[in-house]
Amino acid sequence: MALVWLGVLGLVLKWLEIGPVAHWSWWAVLSPFGLAMVWWAVSDALGFTARARQKREDSRRELRRRNTVEALGRKTPLPRRR
Structure with a gap:
């Protein structure tokens, strides 16, 4: 869940062009969402x-x-x- 919140925070900062996040690529900003999906898939497969x-x-x-x-x-x- 922390990865999702980190992704939302990055998305908001990128969209509003606040701080150094404004200069990051969209791949870097959206990557926490992809990592969250991978984490959920792995945790489901391993029974966590x-x-x-x-x-x-x-x-x-x-x-x-x-x-x-x-x-x-x-x-x-x-x-x-x-």
């Missing part, structure tokens, strides 16, 4: 995000549930309660 962690926990929970049902000798799983 909450969504990926939740998927892993759900799959582990489902596996435990199936193992318990099998250990009880039932052929079909019990309906899930919510």
